[in-house]
Amino acid sequence: MLRARKIACNAAMALSLSASLLFAQNAALRGNVSDAKTGEPLPQANVMVKNTAVAMGAASNLAGRFEIKNLSAGAYRVSVSFMGYEKQAVESLVLLAGEEKELNLQLAPAEIQLNPVVSSASRQQEKALEAPAAIAVVETKRCNAARR
16 A cells, blocks of 8 residues: 555656646747838848756847747847948846747948048059059048938
8 A cells, every 4th residue: 555655656756747847838939120220121141049057049030020939938148230231239138937038139330441442544553652643532431422
């Protein structure tokens, strides 16, 4: 009788443990990535979610939407990047078990500094400083002002 009771108790514990593992809920992170100035969606933006145990990522779709599923409960660092825009990070985003959190991110356009371009024409190759013609260097600020 005691042995049957012990077996029944162990079976009940095993069943409850397996049921809790079976129904353990994972969290999900969804949201939008858009341009901070225009509000336009940014398709194919990289969204990375990291903590000490896991690193997962997704790319936003044509509408700027992303979704990362099967995240365990915990604190995460979320980083978003898109070419031509400043990277953005959200530190310590806490997800609870079963939670579906919405995170909308806006990225600011980044100014990319390039080396100046020298354009010249000559029958023979020569250094820009030794050329017999006038030389002018046009900076990015002046080009941007001319566009406006």
